[in-house]
Amino acid sequence: MDAAGQLGKNLLSSHPVLATGALEEARNAVTEVYLPHELINVEGRDEVAMVLNAVKDRNFTLGYLTYGSSARLTMPATEDTYHVNLTIAGSTFADRQDGERATTRSRLSGVVLLPDQLNRVQWTPDAEQLILKIPRRSLEGHLADLLGKPVRSVVHFDFQVDLTTARGQALLSAVEFLTAEMERPGGIADNPLARDQLEAYVMSQLLTAVPNPYTEELSAPAEPVQDGRLKPVVEYMESNADLALSPTELAKVGCMSVRSLHASFQKTFGESPMAYLRRIRLDHVRTELLNSREPDLQITDVAMRWGFFHLSRFAQQYRERYGELPSETIRRG
Structure with missing residues (x-):
């Protein structure tokens, strides 16, 4: 496979990082965008056919990656970032420090690499992935906003992501929609407010699609607050409607969780807070x-x-x- 020739055919092609046949160049590029790691071609050749396209924003990095070879990566614990690898072609075989193993297959499964675990992943030559790099502060801060309480430790997701469930399909769809929008002229890439909201939606989908210690709490219906507590939120909306408001900001104005904000607006007004703001x-x-x-x-x-x-x-x-x-x-x- 000619990596340079493939660049225009791949996702996020308007955000190219590198297309290379050199293993060392591939390792350096993925280290720069994602995380430090060791990279080998298990067939013993000092070459790959790697394409990496990626775009970074305030909440996380989104990228497309393929090695076009039997690549094996060994990735020490990052301590400060989660990586969500969604396989959209081919297969990968992963294991991590605690002994967990997972196999990912095209559009059926993926893996979450935790910040406190060493991970190893081997790619088949035809494997392609959409990969999210999410800082702990972004994901854990978003979870805290959803719950209305602090989150002070690593969210220990299951290793494997099942993309065949309704929630798994919703996660993949959200990531693919964001990918397409980053490519579309006049799309979300040019609208910071909409982009922030979509990135928040992707993180919400991740938290509900992949089992973790907060799954049950997130799945339980949120309790609406008393109607009077919405008054400062509505007044804030009316006074600042020309600003880039988000559900997280509005929830903080009302001293409630994002989930309670949504439940309260649905109960009182029959619509979401962002629909009311619209x-x-x-x-x-x-x-x-x-x-x-x-x-x-x-x-x-x-x-x-x-x-x-x-x-x-x-x-x-x-x-x-x-x-x-x-x-x-x-x-x-």
Whole structure:
């Protein structure tokens, strides 16, 4: 396989890191993006056909990796990051320090590499993976927000990720959707707020799809808070609707967990907090369109000022709420 020739065919190809046949170059690139490790070709050749594409953001790193050879990696404990390896082609064979073993197969399974374990993974030549590198502060902070209490130790996920369950399929779908959006011009890559929310969704899917000590607590229905406790959250939304608000921030305003925030909004308003916020923002857009006296007013500028960056979706949501397109509102204004 010609690694350089394959680059344009692979996922995240607009975020290339390296395509190389040299084993040492491959090791250095994966070390730089993911973690220090030893790398050998088990067939005894000092070569691979590696392609690595990756993009890093505030919450985690997302990458596509293939070695195009029988590569074996030995990875010491990182202490500060989780790695989620979702196999989308071929197979890998993994084991870790505590004796656990796992086999991953295309779109059926993956593994979670814990920060406090040495891990070894052998790739078949046709193996390809989507790999998340998630700092402990991101994942454990997100879990703490969901639970409404501190998380101060490593989340000990099961080694193997079952992608055949409904939740496993949801995790794979979320990661693949994020991957596609990072490639799409005008997609989430250009919208930091939406990107943060999707990355948070991916972490939530991981926490519910892969068994861990918090699985039962996360699966239990969240208790809604008393209606009065939503008042400061709604007031904060209305006063800051032009800012990049997130469920995590809103939950902190209301002194509750993210799960309780969602349960409370569903009980009181029949919709999620972000859907409620969208209605507030749509109302602001409509008010501007109706009251503006600017002859050259641009709908795009108004929409983006209120957090609507996907304009076709904005127009659809506006029409669903008001029964007319934004352009029709301007003509009536």
